Amino acid sequence: MTFMRSFSSGIKALLHKQQRSLDLDEELHAFQEDSVQEKMRHGMTDGQARRAARVEMGSTETVKHKVRASGWESTAESIWQDIRFSLRMMAKSPGFTAVAILSLALGIGANTSIFTLINNLMLKSLPVTNPQKLVAFGKEFGGGRIAGIPNGPMDLFPYDLYQQLQQQQTFFQGITAFASFPTMVSVRTNTTAAATPSISHLVSGNFFSVLGAEPFLGRALLPSDTESPGRNPVAVVSYRYWQQTLSADPSAIGSAITINGLPFTVVGVMPAKFYGVDLNQESPDLWLPLTMQAEVMQQPTMLTPNGVQWLHFMGRRKPGTNMKQAQAWVTAQAQQYLRDHEAHPLSAKASEQIQKVFVELLPGESGISNLRNLYEQPLHILMGVVILVLLIACANLANFLLARAASREREFSTRLALGSSRIRIVRQILTETLLLSFIGGALGLLLAFWGTRLLIGFVTSGATGGSTALSAAPDLHVLAFTFGISVLTALLFGIAPALRISRIGVAPTLTSNARTAASSGGRSSRLLPNILVTSQVVLSLMLLAVAGLFLRTLRNLEDQDFGFNRTNVLLVNFNPKFAGYKAAQLNGLYDRILSRVEAIPGVKSATLSGAPPISRGNWIAGISIKGYTAAPEEDLSTLINRVGPRFFETMGIAMLQGRPIEAQDTATSPQVVIVNQTLANHFFPHGDAIGRRFTLAEPSVKGEWEIAGIVRDAKYNNPRDVKLERMIYLPVTQLTDDDNYAYFMELRTAGDPVKATAAVRAAFAEIDPNLPILQVRTISQQVGHLMDQDQLISQLSIFFSLLALSLACIGLYGVMSYNVARRTNEIGIRLALGSQPGGVLWMIFKESLLLLAIGIAIGIPATLAAGRMIQSQLFGLSPSDPLTVFAAVLTISFVTLIAAYFPARRATKVDPVVALRYE
């Protein structure tokens, strides 16, 4: 109320400034007249009375100023004056202003950009009601594992454990289960002629109610939708899917769409902001009942008791739930479940292993994200990197402003002498820095938007064309962050110059030889700039070394021997299930595809596989070898891939012994298997592997397999793996049912494999127009995607360290130039007294060298410490890699010397006569 009145009268005062001033003049004049009259009544003469009255009043302007200063609007007005003055000052030195704003924009932009991504991946909550009440059961990457006892933390669960928890739980308002991975399905709608691949997510009926997500149209899934397997072909679609594929038609509710050849009814549309629980490269288009798993995945059911552990759980806790108790209860339930499903009597080993199993209840507020797990560490490191960049930019600006403050000392002294208050001058300096910072921040926000889009593009580049829930648009968190960091930046670089100004004396700076005085008393006044330059050297050195370490890590990862030949191989992802092929038809289809594709000019060989030669997530099973006695607790598991003929030839994997899988290995011929070196060496150290037989602990893979050949080891999932893994290759044509399906085709080409893409698509269309190609990429792209985080972190840290280096270089150059300019007088005298130009050059130069030396001396230990912090992200080199540190030192030295050389050379060109007249 009072505030409002004060505000409105302030505004009025500002609007009617002139009228106010006239009124006040009149009032003061009247006062003076009255005073004169009164004094004359007391016997003064007219002249005496007037003089006395004037003395009493003092300057009318001062009185008016005091009156005006009694309201807030005068402060506002003077701030506005400060801003206008600052803008004028900025316009007067456009070069400085441009460099300052640009470096701030880059620094703040980089920070905002990385923060936006962190905000997206780690800080944002799911767009549901009360997300803070959600609890995730563990945090595993998507995947599945066959029944058995997990090693320690349990985060993937079987379906019947869900049913068991559902019936007995008391700690949660509800527990929901959902597939830990998305499923690609082929969808045909009334409006689309051809089937299109879409991303679906299998969820339990209470998924939406537990999450607290309301549908936009129609209804969400209900618990009744997942009561019995295969009975409820209903679908809830995403807003985007409804818009793009169902033409945003409200009558789509209740209409039928065909998923993998089966009719499903669309029952609901989710709102636009809803993306499910997994913040990943792509968000699902469809949510389907968990009980439709067999139909949706076109695989045998995974809902059987003691089945595959493939589900994630999330719960919504009841108010006042003790999470420790809940966690203990869930863990006990999981252990009991495992105990019940082990062979009885329970072996001591199994019992001990079960005791170690636990379920960790984690905040589920931001859902479950594979992407988050992958990028969490790289993003934190990058955040550290961009903060260092911003610090360097701050040091730069602080230095520039100090130099400018020094050159404006006369201006400030004059203002002080004319009666301006110190506070006012300091406020004006801070206004200038804040203004720079805010303009830089605003520009940085724009840069960040653009940069974040690039980053998101990079992070989601493995996607197959779906939409991502990641957004480059700044939300309130991001805006607050940018605002905060701008203010902080302004304080960081503005405080030193402001303090310096506040200590200026009036007298000395106004005397005629002020410049000489300033330059001779320079050592202490140059201390702060020198400290700033040194810290820039230290920070740049750290950044350069970190970037170097990441660059070499990426090189090491890329240049390592993967065990197969990465050049000229095309990887084609297709799915015969989408075109309705049954297992019995597959071998014929494979023959047609391979012979047709191998006829394409430029294709040297083609083959098939169940999984790419290298990918995250592999098929794993135990084997038992005839005539081999396993040691107690020996690990008998191996990776498995199923491949077509000519696989090793196409992939360039060398045969060491025996023969590869060939076209004559058919469904009816004896079952053969190719093993890798590691497996052969482990089980057959005497080199007698060929001809030996084993069975697989995988119910679907029946019979004995005879080892027909041994191939070289290769990398199978993570390029960072250093441990050699066992691998077996089964002929895809000799497998049955679901294992008979191949989803990838590999082609070795004579030239650029990408050029074969069109011909391959044409070949597929010719064989069966309904057989969709889901994705085509080269093997080097596939390998590259497995190193996405490494690429991101190394490319960005190189970019940022170069940015930092150029900022530091500009800063050093600026400070040295300024020092030379200040000492022009002194240098002139030295030259006039007979100093040689070489001596002057050295005098200036050695100052920079000293700063560089101190910087390196501090920088090397700092670099080693930084290296240790990022150790876990490095590959194939030590965090104190001498070559990298040496290269970083060399770079920073080179750049420093270049930046210092030009000002020093300018010093030698000083003409003594001109210099002495310089004042």
Add this chain to the structure above:
Amino acid sequence: MTGKPSDLIQGTLEMLILKTLALEPMHGYGVALRIEQISNGVFRVNPGSLFPALSRLERAARIKAEWRATENNRRAKYYLLTDQGRKALKEETQQWGRQLAAITRILEA
């Protein structure tokens, strides 16, 4: 009391202005003169403090200003006490009384 007029005690000027205006609306010089007269010349209010104080009071809505004709037919800005001003004066007078009593007690102790 003789000698030079003394400065007003910090913060009391606004109370004195309110008190002066409580008797009748007045223009700036009238206020200054009245304070000087009633205090027998002990307090002399100069324009440099009077007008900012008037402006502050006006801002706080304790007084309001009107242009009126003076006795010698000139235009002058008259200040009037508002209800709020009256209330504020009462409160401040009471508080002043309490403070004065306390100070006196301390000095006489």
